[in-house]
Amino acid sequence: MLTEERHQLIRDQLAADGKVLAGELASRFGVSEDTVRRDLRELAKAGQLRRVYGGAVASAPFAAATLSQRSRHAVEEKTRLARAAVGLLSAGQSLFIDGGTTNEAIARAIPRDMELTIATNSLGVASALVDRPLVELIMLGGRYVPNLGTCVGADTLAAVAQFGADLFFLGSCGLDVARGVTAFDSAEAEVKRAMVKNSAGIAIAVTNDKLATAAPYRVAGADAIRHLVVERTAPAATLADFQSQGAQVHFA
Amino acid sequence: MLTEERHQLIRDQLAADGKVLAGELASRFGVSEDTVRRDLRELAKAGQLRRVYGGAVASAPFAAATLSQRSRHAVEEKTRLARAAVGLLSAGQSLFIDGGTTNEAIARAIPRDMELTIATNSLGVASALVDRPLVELIMLGGRYVPNLGTCVGADTLAAVAQFGADLFFLGSCGLDVARGVTAFDSAEAEVKRAMVKNSAGIAIAVTNDKLATAAPYRVAGADAIRHLVVERTAPAATLADFQSQGAQVHFA
DNA sequence: GCATGTTTTGCCTGATCGTGCAAGAAACAG
């Protein structure tokens, strides 16, 4: 097995799982742990991952948010949501993809052989898409906000205005039938609103903890949601409310 | 068996498997490993594959390119260059940082306690900076080009025009006293020129292999370079030429 | 046919790189 091959497999697993274990890689590759450690050290030096005791995790922006803050359960759940969300896509579409860990999972779940045009203001989403040769990637620039992992501001709004999407994967901070989709940050909400305006349809993938909650800044009404991707365990009553507003519900 | 025949078979297997092993090819073709190595070397020179220890892999999609296209030595060398380049900075400055592996190394080398405003069109540079709380990061959006790892195009130019920098870390494809700084790609060169225009000073960090070489598209004249960061082993004659054009030379 | 020059190939040599092993240091868990 080529050294290069191992490096690629490590990158792949990092993109998929967000982490790798030194011992596990060693037995999978049939080499000593020392060799794996050397591989990890090199990749870390090249900035492609962050070394931690026992293995490595994806380098920012995934890692910090994906692994340390969230429970493992949430990661798996989001991956499931992402797989279901990707089912809404068809080749040749153009998309807006918003920031947030769920949307990053969606970006990672996009199949490598699907041709798409994707505009995003999230560095995490963009990073997940860089090695998809069939994806035309438009980065929506602007002032980067570390807490959000996305770009916002006047420059971002100007860039959004130049793009039209068939579908918008909206990252949601709060989702309530009465309040609609809401965000915690004013500038963030502004960008989301611009994306809504330039999209033919809106899709939202959320974990249960976001359902029936609201944040200060309004992005869109509940009736604007076309597709809602939720966990199987989502409360039926809440879902029925959204369906009555015209949303299609998809289970992960 | 014709040389050309072998080359075609190698290309075929690369397209199918993504990798080839020197020893395996030798026994399959019934030639010595040396011959296979020569084949691989030629194909690599023509950019049709990427040579690695033990064989070769399909030439690089971005992720692989960033890291491994370069030898271990190059990574270390670039890290050294980066440390020296960071020495040019002082707190409170605003910077343009261009794409390229050397500039990504510079971004990683920026101290965590330094306050800076940084605009970049490179996803790699941006990713390296996301967890630096004191860095105000401006992402220059646009159409993302996988081969370059940067955003280019009209949107990028518009974003560059809105920013002014004290210093511009220019990624150089070719650097020659007569031809100046040159790039391989037309759109890339255009963005670089816009950054040059909006910067008070230009800094370039290069490994020896870029010195005294040129690419098709001109970015700036040699006299525009204020700081040139080079390896200790850089040829003195070449450096003297740049110094006579007004560049300060810094050794890694 | 024959001589000459070029290209290709295999082998050799010294150098480099990747790997596993061992010892000591460091990080973690109880």
Place this chain on the structure above:
DNA sequence: CTGTTTCTTGCACGATCAGGCAAAACATGC
């Protein structure tokens, strides 16, 4: 605190590499 796991460092061995050299294959011109 103690014991365990993981990590780094140094070392040795084998695999792989680039460059030089000479023989063989091939092309070219007379």
